[in-house]
Amino acid sequence: xxxxxxxxxxxxxxxxxxxxxxxxxxxxxxxxxxxxxxxxxxxxxxxxxxxxxxxxxxxxxxxxxxxxxxxxxxxxxxxxxxxxxxxxxxxxxxxxxxxxxxxxxxxxxxxxxxxxxxxxxxxxxxxxxxxxxxxxxxxxxxxxxxxxxxxxxxxxxxxxxxxxxxxxxxxxxxxxxxxxxxxxxxxxxxxxxxxxxxxxxxxxxxxxxxxxxxxxxxxxxxxxxxxxxxxxxxxxxxxxxxxxxxxxxxxxxxxxxxxxxxxxxxxxxxxxxxxxxxxxxxxxxxxxxxxxxxxxxxxxxxxxxxxxxxxxxxxxxxxxxxxxxxxxxxxxxxxxxxxxxxxxxxxxxxxxxxxxxxxxxxxxxxxxxxxxxxxxxxxxxxxxxxxxxxxxxxxxxxxxxxxxxxxxxxxxxxxxxxxxxxxxxxx
Amino acid sequence: xxxxxxxxxxxxxxxxxxxxxxxxxxxxxxxxxxxxxxxxxxxxxxxxxxxxxxxxxxxxxxxxxxxxxxxxxxxxxxxxxxxxxxxxxxxxxxxxxxxxxxxxxxxxxxxxxxxxxxxxxxxxxxxxxxxxxxxxxxxxxxxxxxxxxxxxxxxxxxxxxxxxxxxxxxxxxxxxxxxxxxxxxxxxxxxxxxxxxxxxxxxxxxxxxxxxxxxxxxxxxxxxxxxxxxxxxxxxxxxxxxx
Numbered sequence: 001x002x003x004x005x006x007x008x009x010x011x012x013x014x015x016x017x018x019x020x021x022x023x024x025x026x027x028x029x030x031x032x033x034x035x036x037x038x039x040x041x042x043x044x045x046x047x048x049x050x051x052x053x054x055x056x057x058x059x060x061x062x063x064x065x066x067x068x069x070x071x072x073x074x075x076x077x078x079x080x081x082x083x084x085x086x087x088x089x090x091x092x093x094x095x096x097x098x099x100x101x102x103x104x105x106x107x108x109x110x111x112x113x114x115x116x117x118x119x120x121x122x123x124x125x126x127x128x129x130x131x132x133x134x135x136x137x138x139x140x141x142x143x144x145x146x147x148x149x150x151x152x153x154x155x156x157x158x159x160x161x162x163x164x165x166x167x168x169x170x171x172x173x174x175x176x177x178x179x180x181x182x183x184x185x186x187x188x189x190x191x192x193x194x195x196x197x198x199x200x201x202x203x204x205x206x207x208x209x210x211x212x213x214x215x216x217x218x219x220x221x222x223x224x225x226x227x228x229x230x231x232x233x234x235x236x237x238x239x240x241x242x243x244x245x246x247x248x249x250x251x252x253x254x255x256x257x258x259x260x261x262x263x264x265x266x267x268x269x270x271x272x273x274x275x276x277x278x279x280x281x282x283x284x285x286x287x288x289x290x291x292x293x294x295x296x297x298x299x300x301x302x303x304x305x306x307x308x309x310x311x312x313x314x315x316x317x318x319x320x321x322x323x324x325x326x327x328x329x330x331x332x333x334x335x336x337x338x339x340x341x342x343x344x345x346x347x348x349x350x351x352x353x354x355x356x357x358x359x360x361x362x363x364x365x366x367x368x369x370x371x372x373x374x375x376x377x378x379x380x381x382x383x384x385x386x387x388x389x390x391x392x393x394x395x396x397x398x399x400x401x402x403x404x405x406x407x408x409x410x411x412x413x414x415x416x417x418x419x420x421x422x423x424x425x426x427x
Numbered sequence: 428x429x430x431x432x433x434x435x436x437x438x439x440x441x442x443x444x445x446x447x448x449x450x451x452x453x454x455x456x457x458x459x460x461x462x463x464x465x466x467x468x469x470x471x472x473x474x475x476x477x478x479x480x481x482x483x484x485x486x487x488x489x490x491x492x493x494x495x496x497x498x499x500x501x502x503x504x505x506x507x508x509x510x511x512x513x514x515x516x517x518x519x520x521x522x523x524x525x526x527x528x529x530x531x532x533x534x535x536x537x538x539x540x541x542x543x544x545x546x547x548x549x550x551x552x553x554x555x556x557x558x559x560x561x562x563x564x565x566x567x568x569x570x571x572x573x574x575x576x577x578x579x580x581x582x583x584x585x586x587x588x589x590x591x592x593x594x595x596x597x598x599x600x601x602x603x604x605x606x607x608x609x610x611x612x613x614x615x616x617x618x619x620x621x622x623x624x625x626x627x628x629x630x631x632x633x634x635x636x637x638x639x640x641x642x643x644x645x646x647x648x649x650x651x652x653x654x655x656x657x658x659x660x661x662x663x664x665x666x667x668x669x670x
Contacts, residue, residue, distance in 0.1 A: 175525065182471075185536070
């Protein structure tokens, strides 16, 4: 039966070719659009996670209460033990220490006198330790536009905007002026090894990145860190999972009121991020639902039209003795085959396009530059994301909508009277 | 009881004709000098730990001051030079002289409860404030004038202050420093008052930044002090910072 239907489809291109092309195209669009939305969603939050919050992060309870002041005197101590514990209990995450600090960046002239100064927000990121995965997480090599990443604790990389403002070139020495963890006067010379652009809008305009151990040394923070950030190993943000991890971790410290106890925050707990996460979830759901409804209607309509177009053929088949049920089943069978093959080809094409754009990205920098936000790291390049749902989401409208359209058109078969068939055929 | 009556009689006898300007002049005389050299220990009581910082200071009038930090090892060798309105620091880690200016002046000195601005504004009170006597009050069983001072020059960090001035030593054993709005910014106290030469001078100051949440204050202990000593002019030169 299947072989018979298959031959019919192959030999009659009007029954198979056009519907197949349409289903393939629509499923490919569904896959790409869904991947694009996933990518936007993940890009929006990944950049925030990368720069500020991780997917989850651990700070002291006291630090959390004053986090806007970057109070490194309230930093986590004995971080090696804390990280070891986190890696054991929450192995789905990559755990990395971070020092976030602020101060002044002073640029000397040839006599060592101050030439220019600017406030800076600096990050101490663990790029140099052997087992760190931060190079891959940040993809920092691709973001360095001049020079190279630092190779020791006395080197730093500066954002393009900051370096332009202070007229700093690769190879220059800058002096960080700030406060140590204990409140002492901190000064440290950094050799500028590179200039970077994170493509996250205005958030990196005052940014300097140094190695974590360099920040520890400059700020007298031995075995201490402002935060320990956790990134889900697939680097894909899952709001529900991060909230569950946070609640589980914090529940283990309910029996203490020590203000320096470790305290976990999910990405949504950062400044107003909860509202943005919830809003984004709703918007993504509405957009995807509307899109799926529209394409389902298109495919459904195509199923109806292809069924109705075969009105004469069906009449003939009934007239020569084929039962109504058999005609109906064969039409549904054909639509299932076309729907399956179209969905399969569409999924392959859609995932191929999405995978390609996942690597190269879609640059929106000119549009994003007009936006400004201090807390929300807006990406300049969106990367569509291939997720597991893309492998099946196209089959739902691709097969079901086509099949239901055909079934609706085939419903008319049962209304046709044998007596009228010959009149219709005569005419 | 007899002690209070005795103090009251003494104050009636000796301080009866003292005007508020006289009191301010006596405070300025005690706290300021032609020059002085002192070694001090600063204990910064942080929220988690306390730090001890030892420094040696050379001060001429109110315009020139040179400080060299001796302890802890991380701070040792750091120097600070005040020349009129300019504040320069040198740290051996960077081998650079950096001018502290603008909003950096509001930062705390070595994590303590006083800022670089506090160092810059140590001119005599009679040059900066108009004072009035509010009342008499006892602090630690010491009879004090309570003075209220308002700035007569613009741009001071503390446009208003209230001082409890010991009626025997003429030193503000308690002080509250306010913003223009009247908000309390800092409080200080002093004790261990000793007679050094012809002036009274405290051996311990306690500063508390009232804006710092849970601040436990900073103790500044004067270990050694000498007044009116000869100092080489080279001491207050920029080149001395890097030596």
